[in-house]
Amino acid sequence: EAGVAQSPRYKIIEKRQSVAFWCNPISGHATLYWYQQILGQGPKLLIQFQNNGVVDDSQLPKDRFSAERLKGVDSTLKIQPAKLEDSAVYLCASSSLRAGPSRYNEQFFGPGTRLTVL
Amino acid sequence: QKEVEQNSGPLSVPEGAIASLNCTYSDRGSQSFFWYRQYSGKSPELIMFIYSNGDKEDGRFTAQLNKASQYVSLLIRDSQPSDSATYLCAVNTNYGQNFVFGPGTRLSVLP
Numbered sequence: 001e002a003g004v005a006q007s008p009r010y011k012i013i014e015k016r017q018s019v020a021f022w023c024n025p026i027s028g029h030a031t032l033y034w035y036q037q038i039l040g041q042g043p044k045l046l047i048q049f050q051n052n053g054v055v056d057d058s059q060l061p062k063d064r065f066s067a068e069r070l071k072g073v074d075s076t077l078k079i080q081p082a083k084l085e086d087s088a089v090y091l092c093a094s095s096s097l098r099a100g101p102s103r104y105n106e107q108f109f110g111p112g113t114r115l116t117v118l
Numbered sequence: 119q120k121e122v123e124q125n126s127g128p129l130s131v132p133e134g135a136i137a138s139l140n141c142t143y144s145d146r147g148s149q150s151f152f153w154y155r156q157y158s159g160k161s162p163e164l165i166m167f168i169y170s171n172g173d174k175e176d177g178r179f180t181a182q183l184n185k186a187s188q189y190v191s192l193l194i195r196d197s198q199p200s201d202s203a204t205y206l207c208a209v210n211t212n213y214g215q216n217f218v219f220g221p222g223t224r225l226s227v228l229p
Contacts, residue, residue, distance in 0.1 A: 033217070042122075042206050042219035043162065056216060091161060105150065105210060107217075109161035 002026065004110035006092050012116045018080040021113045024073070025094030031055075033107060034067055034077050035091040043091055049075065079115075087117045120145045122209050122220035130226045137194040139223050141207030144188070150210040151183055151190045156222065157203045166192060197227045 005024040013019050025032050030051050035043035046065065048056040051072035060067070064083070069075040079086055093107040121144040131137045139153075150169045154162035168174045168181040168190065180193040194201055207220040 035219075040126075040221075042208075042221045044219070045217050048217075105217075106164050106167070109163070112161055 004092055004094055004108055006090075006110040006113055008113055009111060010114050010116075012118065013082055014118050015084055016081040018078065019082055019115060020076050020078045021090050021092075021115075023075045023077070023092030023110060025075075025092070026096075026108055029094035029096050029108075030072070031095045031105075032069055032075050033091075033093040033095075034075070035093065036086075036088045037091055037112070038088045046077070082115075082117045084117050087115055089114050120148075120209070120211060120216065120218050122207055122218050124205075124207050124220040124223045126221055127224040128226050129223055130228060131197050133197060133199060133227055133229050135197050135227075137197045137201065137225055137227070139192040139194075139205050139207075139225065141190045141192075141220055142188055143190070143207075143209045143218075145209070145211050145218075146185075146188065148185075148188075148209045148211045151181070152208040152210070153179075153181060153190075153192045154206040154208060154219075155203045156206055162206055194225075197225075199227050199229050201225060202227045 007022050032049045034046045037043045046060045047067045049069040052069045067077045089112040091112045092110045095107045123142050153166040155165050156162045166181040168183045174181045178195045182191045204222040204224045206222045209218050
């Protein structure tokens, strides 16, 4: 079974530029997550999709970040314009459980995209 | 604001010893609790989950949950140098939603 795919693996941009990240989850996984992990910190959930609908985007800085998951499969996360503090690893994860009454939800993480904003 | 706290470490233990990692959380409505391991430069991988009070054992790993004290821990028996990594505690509060990770504890197992 193929894992979660992400691209690019690394990206260096200047502040105020735009950048987009792509994620392809494990086949059949309905739930997709985007996390931001700043060096030395734990992952911070930015947005959670259930199929192509948004379940939770309470911590997404909506003035500059946007995400979509068309057709309920792969997803893109965009930053426009980027700030220095956006330098981080952006992790995509997927899980097979539906958002609903459940006590277990194993997330499988992709390799991440390391973003450096200069 | 839901919070998950962990000692940042580093926690150093000799090879063969028991490593004890601790995590506290602020939301009493939390339902599921996870321990992820993250090697330097790699993505997190799930090693344990627990949702009932008490202990849960899986090989050399034991997760302990005390909801009254809002405390979850991970014990690693017979620690090996390959266990050296950052251990992330994560809490799930709302039926598969609202995942919150702690800052992680860096563990170093000395040969």
